[in-house]
Amino acid sequence: xxxxxxxxxxxxxxxxxxxxxxxxxxxxxxxxxxxxxxxxxxxxxxxxxxxxxxxxxxxxxxxxxxxxxxxxxxxxxxxxxxxxxxxxxxxxxxxxxxxxxxxxxxxxxxxxxxxxxxxxxxxxxxxxxxxxxxxxxxxxxxxxxxxxxxxxxxxxxxxxxxxxxxxxxxxxxxxxxxxxxxxxxxxxxxxxxxxxxxxxxxxxxxxxxxxxxxxxxxxxxxxxxxxxxxxxxxxxxxxxxxxxxxxxxxxxxxxxxxxxxxxxxxxxxxxxxxxxxxxxxxx
Amino acid sequence: xxxxxxxxxxxxxxxxxxxxxxxxxxxxxxxxxxxxxxxxxxxxxxxxxxxxxxxxxxxxxxxxxxxxxxxxxxxxxxxxxxxxxxxxxxxxxxxxxxxxxxxxxxxxxxxxxxxxxxxxxxxxxxxxxxxxxxxxxxxxxxxxxxxxxxxxxxxxxxxxxxxxxxxxxxxxxxxxxxxxxxxxxxxxxxxxxxxxxxxxxxxxxxxxxxxxxxxxxxxxxxxxxxxxxxxxxxxxxxxxxxxxxxxxxxxxxxxxxxxxxxxxxxxxxxxxx
Numbered sequence: 001x002x003x004x005x006x007x008x009x010x011x012x013x014x015x016x017x018x019x020x021x022x023x024x025x026x027x028x029x030x031x032x033x034x035x036x037x038x039x040x041x042x043x044x045x046x047x048x049x050x051x052x053x054x055x056x057x058x059x060x061x062x063x064x065x066x067x068x069x070x071x072x073x074x075x076x077x078x079x080x081x082x083x084x085x086x087x088x089x090x091x092x093x094x095x096x097x098x099x100x101x102x103x104x105x106x107x108x109x110x111x112x113x114x115x116x117x118x119x120x121x122x123x124x125x126x127x128x129x130x131x132x133x134x135x136x137x138x139x140x141x142x143x144x145x146x147x148x149x150x151x152x153x154x155x156x157x158x159x160x161x162x163x164x165x166x167x168x169x170x171x172x173x174x175x176x177x178x179x180x181x182x183x184x185x186x187x188x189x190x191x192x193x194x195x196x197x198x199x200x201x202x203x204x205x206x207x208x209x210x211x212x213x214x215x216x217x218x219x220x221x222x223x224x225x226x227x228x229x230x231x232x233x234x235x236x237x238x239x240x241x242x243x244x245x246x247x248x249x250x251x252x253x254x255x256x257x258x259x260x261x262x263x264x265x266x267x268x269x270x271x272x273x274x275x276x277x278x279x280x281x282x283x
Numbered sequence: 284x285x286x287x288x289x290x291x292x293x294x295x296x297x298x299x300x301x302x303x304x305x306x307x308x309x310x311x312x313x314x315x316x317x318x319x320x321x322x323x324x325x326x327x328x329x330x331x332x333x334x335x336x337x338x339x340x341x342x343x344x345x346x347x348x349x350x351x352x353x354x355x356x357x358x359x360x361x362x363x364x365x366x367x368x369x370x371x372x373x374x375x376x377x378x379x380x381x382x383x384x385x386x387x388x389x390x391x392x393x394x395x396x397x398x399x400x401x402x403x404x405x406x407x408x409x410x411x412x413x414x415x416x417x418x419x420x421x422x423x424x425x426x427x428x429x430x431x432x433x434x435x436x437x438x439x440x441x442x443x444x445x446x447x448x449x450x451x452x453x454x455x456x457x458x459x460x461x462x463x464x465x466x467x468x469x470x471x472x473x474x475x476x477x478x479x480x481x482x483x484x485x486x487x488x489x490x491x492x493x494x495x496x497x498x499x500x501x502x503x504x505x506x507x508x509x510x511x512x513x514x515x516x517x518x519x520x521x522x523x524x525x526x527x528x529x530x531x532x533x534x535x536x537x538x539x540x541x542x543x544x545x546x547x548x549x550x551x552x553x554x555x556x
Contacts, residue, residue, distance in 0.1 A: 129516035166500050170513030175337065186339065188420070188500030189510055195405070199500055202408035204420060 039249035041089035046114055046246070052090045054081050055100035055113035055239075061193075062217050063270045064119060070097045076213075076270040077117045080136050083262060084238075087253045102170065105130070105239055114246055116239040119211060121172040132237035133250050136263065139234050141176045142215035142277060143226040145207040146200065152226050156281045157181055166205035168193045172234060173209040180229070180282075181209075193218070216274030227280035324519040331511040331520030338514060344507035345527045348493040351425055351503070355493075356486055358429045363436035368471065370437070371444060373462045384437070391434035397495055400427040404499035424496030432489055439481045443474035480546070483539040487532050494528075504528070 037043065047053050056077065059068045065075035073082045073092070085095045098113050105116045121139065122132045143160075145151045151163050160181050166188035167174040177187045188205055190196040196208045197218055210218060212228050219225050240247045257263050309315060334340025369377075370384040391399070404423040408416045447470045455465035497506035508524035511517075 125515050169506070169509055174510075175514070178337065186502060189497075189502060189506055190500050191498060195498070195500070198405050198409070199420075202405065202416075203411070204408050204500070 038245075039088070039252065044088065044246055044249060045244060047110075047112060048096065051094050051096050052085045052088065053096045053098055053113045054085075055098050055105065055111075055116035055118070056081075057102055057118045058099035060118070061214060063213050063274060071095075076137070076266055077119070079266050079270065080257075080263070081117050083257060083266070084250060084253050087256065088249065111241040114240070114244075115250065118239070119214070119236055120239050121234050122237040123172065129242065131240040131242050131244055131247050133240070133247055134254050135235035135237060136254060137236045137267075138231065139211045139213075139236060140228045140231045141173055141209050141234070142212040142228040143207055143209055143280060144197075144200065144215050144219050144223055145226050146203070147222050147224045149206065151206050152224055154226055154280065155278075156283055157229070158283060160207070163206035164188070164204075165207055165209070166190055166196045166199050167208050167210075168196055173211065176229070176232075177209050180232075197223075212277065213271050213274040216277065225277050227278045229280050230282050320517075322518045322522055324517055327511075327515065327517045327519035328523045331508060332523050334507075335511070338511035338520075339502050339507045341504055341507045341511070341520060341523050341527065344502050345504040345524070347421070347501070348490070348503045348528075349531070351421065351428070351493045351496060352486075352490050355425050355428045355432070355489060358425075359432045359436055359485075359489070360482070362429060362433040363440055364471075364475075366433060366437040367440035367444060368466065370441060371466060388434040388437050391431050392438070394431075396427065396431045396492055397498070399431050400424060400495050400498055403427045403430075404496075420499035420501050421496065424493075424499055424501060428489065428492060428496070432485060432492075436482065436485055439478050439485065440474065442481075443478035444470055446477060447473045477546075480539050480543045483535060483542070487535050487539075490531060490535075491528055 042049075054070070056065060056070050060070055060075070060077075061068075063075060064077040066072065066078070067074070070078045070081070073079055082092060082095060085092075100113060100116050100118070102118060102120070105111075105118065105120070115133070117136075119139075120126070120132075122135070126132070143151075143154070151160065154160055157180060161183055163183060164185050164187075165177045165181065165183050167177055167190070169189045169191060171193075174187065174189060177183065188196075188199065190199065193210065193214070196205070197220070199205045200208050200223065201220065207226070209215075209229075212225075215225050215228075238247075238250060240250075254263075331338060332341050334343070366384045366387060369380050370388075372380065400423075403426055404420055407423060408418075410416055444466075451469055451473065452462070452465050455469045456462070460468065494503060494505040497503045497509075502510075504524045504527060505521075508520040511520040
């Protein structure tokens with residue numbers, strides 16, 4: 001009796017392994033003849049053919065997405081995504097949004113989006129796990145502090161060493177604090193930007209670093225954007241599943257948008273009010 | 284040993300076949316290579332354990348977890364004992380105290396620990412009250428653990444106290460002790476000895492819950508593992524943190540089993556195998 005039960009268990013386990021099918025969702029581009037347009041809407045490599053599935057975070061913050069409603073097309077990232085969709089041949093109804101927490105976007109396995117747009121900076125480490133498009137926004141980091149505190153009058157990085165910093169985990173902002181500012185006290189690391197800003201408001205940290213547009217938007221009552229740091233060449237890219245051929249088509253579209261001034265127009269429309277901030281020198 | 288050599292052979296064979304089948308099922312699954320690379324990468328595990336210039340060492344961060352539960356546990360045992368005893372104090376004049384004890388345990392067992400951590404760690408500093416709002420986040424985290432766990436442990440003590448047979452109290456009173464003296468000298472010592480295994484259980488649980496203090500920005504083991512993981516897009520550091528937690532839990536769990544077995548023997552039963 002016991003032997004039979006054991007054989008049954010082993011048999012089920014082996015059966016399970018044998019029946020596990022390859023669940024990869026990468027489909028080959030369609031088109032029976034080699035001359036079809038590889039970036040035509042019907043031959044694109046999509047998770048849901050006929051629809052462009054775009055990922056972003058929830059909540060998604062202004063000025064990147066207004067009112068946490070990416071489907072509205074309002075907000076720099078929302079607008080860029082719809083512009084790309086339009087140039088690839090998708091109407092507004094053919095764009096679907098999925099909510100992707102930042103940490104989940106680079107997880108192993110197939111993605112449930114075609115690309116993710118979420119202020120993700122391109123770094124060599126990240127490029128080993130996922131594929132990025134070209135830049136859709138060149139970004140500077142900025143420092144927020146409480147009004148009237150000593151740190152608020154800093155004008156150079158060398159004056160920042162003695163303060164307590166904090167930032168969201170996994171961000172290039174946190175990396176900036178650790179690698180460029182190099183404070184004497186280890187920075188506190190929060191799960192979200194909101195937590196870091198609350199800690200700042202409560203006086204638990206003296207300053208936090210965010211990308212400039214988010215910093216300008218998020219500085220609350222009694223807080224001030226002390227300044228923007230000199231650019232390190234950092235830029236945001238759209239995130240794709242590793243080696244997704246769709247990135248080539250999207251890059252073509254982005255190049256066209258850049259050349260035609262479309263990205264600059266959208267910057268003017270959504271980001272203009274947030275960029276006029278003094279520079280904190282690197283010395 | 285029951286069954287003799289045949290039983291040993293069968294159990295050995297059964298174990299080998301079982302784990303072989305399990306291992307085979309894992310190995311043959313299509314995603315295994317990717318998962319192995321992303322969760323069990325030896326280089327990433329070593330790097331994150333020791334620390335790099337982009338992430339703190341999980342080992343030193345883990346020492347902070349150890350410090351936190353070593354500080355929290357005695358405070359919890361003390362506060363919980365006070366609450367449990369207060370709840371038992373007889374006499375109508377002590378009614379408000381008993382009420383506070385009941386409300387305390389209901390409240391802190393009802394509110395999830397994660398919320399208590401957030402409310403204390405972000406709420407109290409926000410009040411900007413002198414003497415209450417200027418502590419480091421570790422202090423608020425430990426305070427949240429103490430307040431929350433004391434409620435559970437107080438109930439464990441209460442179960443112990445109520446499990447002491449009323450004849451003990453009757454005997455004590457017939458010897459001339461007051462109810463309070465009976466509680467102090469006869470009931471509580473017996474009760475505490477009986478509930479040592481569940482107390483150890485809660486201690487083991489506490490060791491893991493110290494990870495929640497990371498929500499307040501503190502760099503403890505899980506947070507350090509997350510920092511590494513999110514920079515290099517690899518989850519092996521989380522496995523390292525998990526292993527560290529398991530390593531301290533296992534000796535305590537086996538010790539608890541031994542105490543339970545000894546307690547059963549002492550009370551005249553046989554030890555279950």
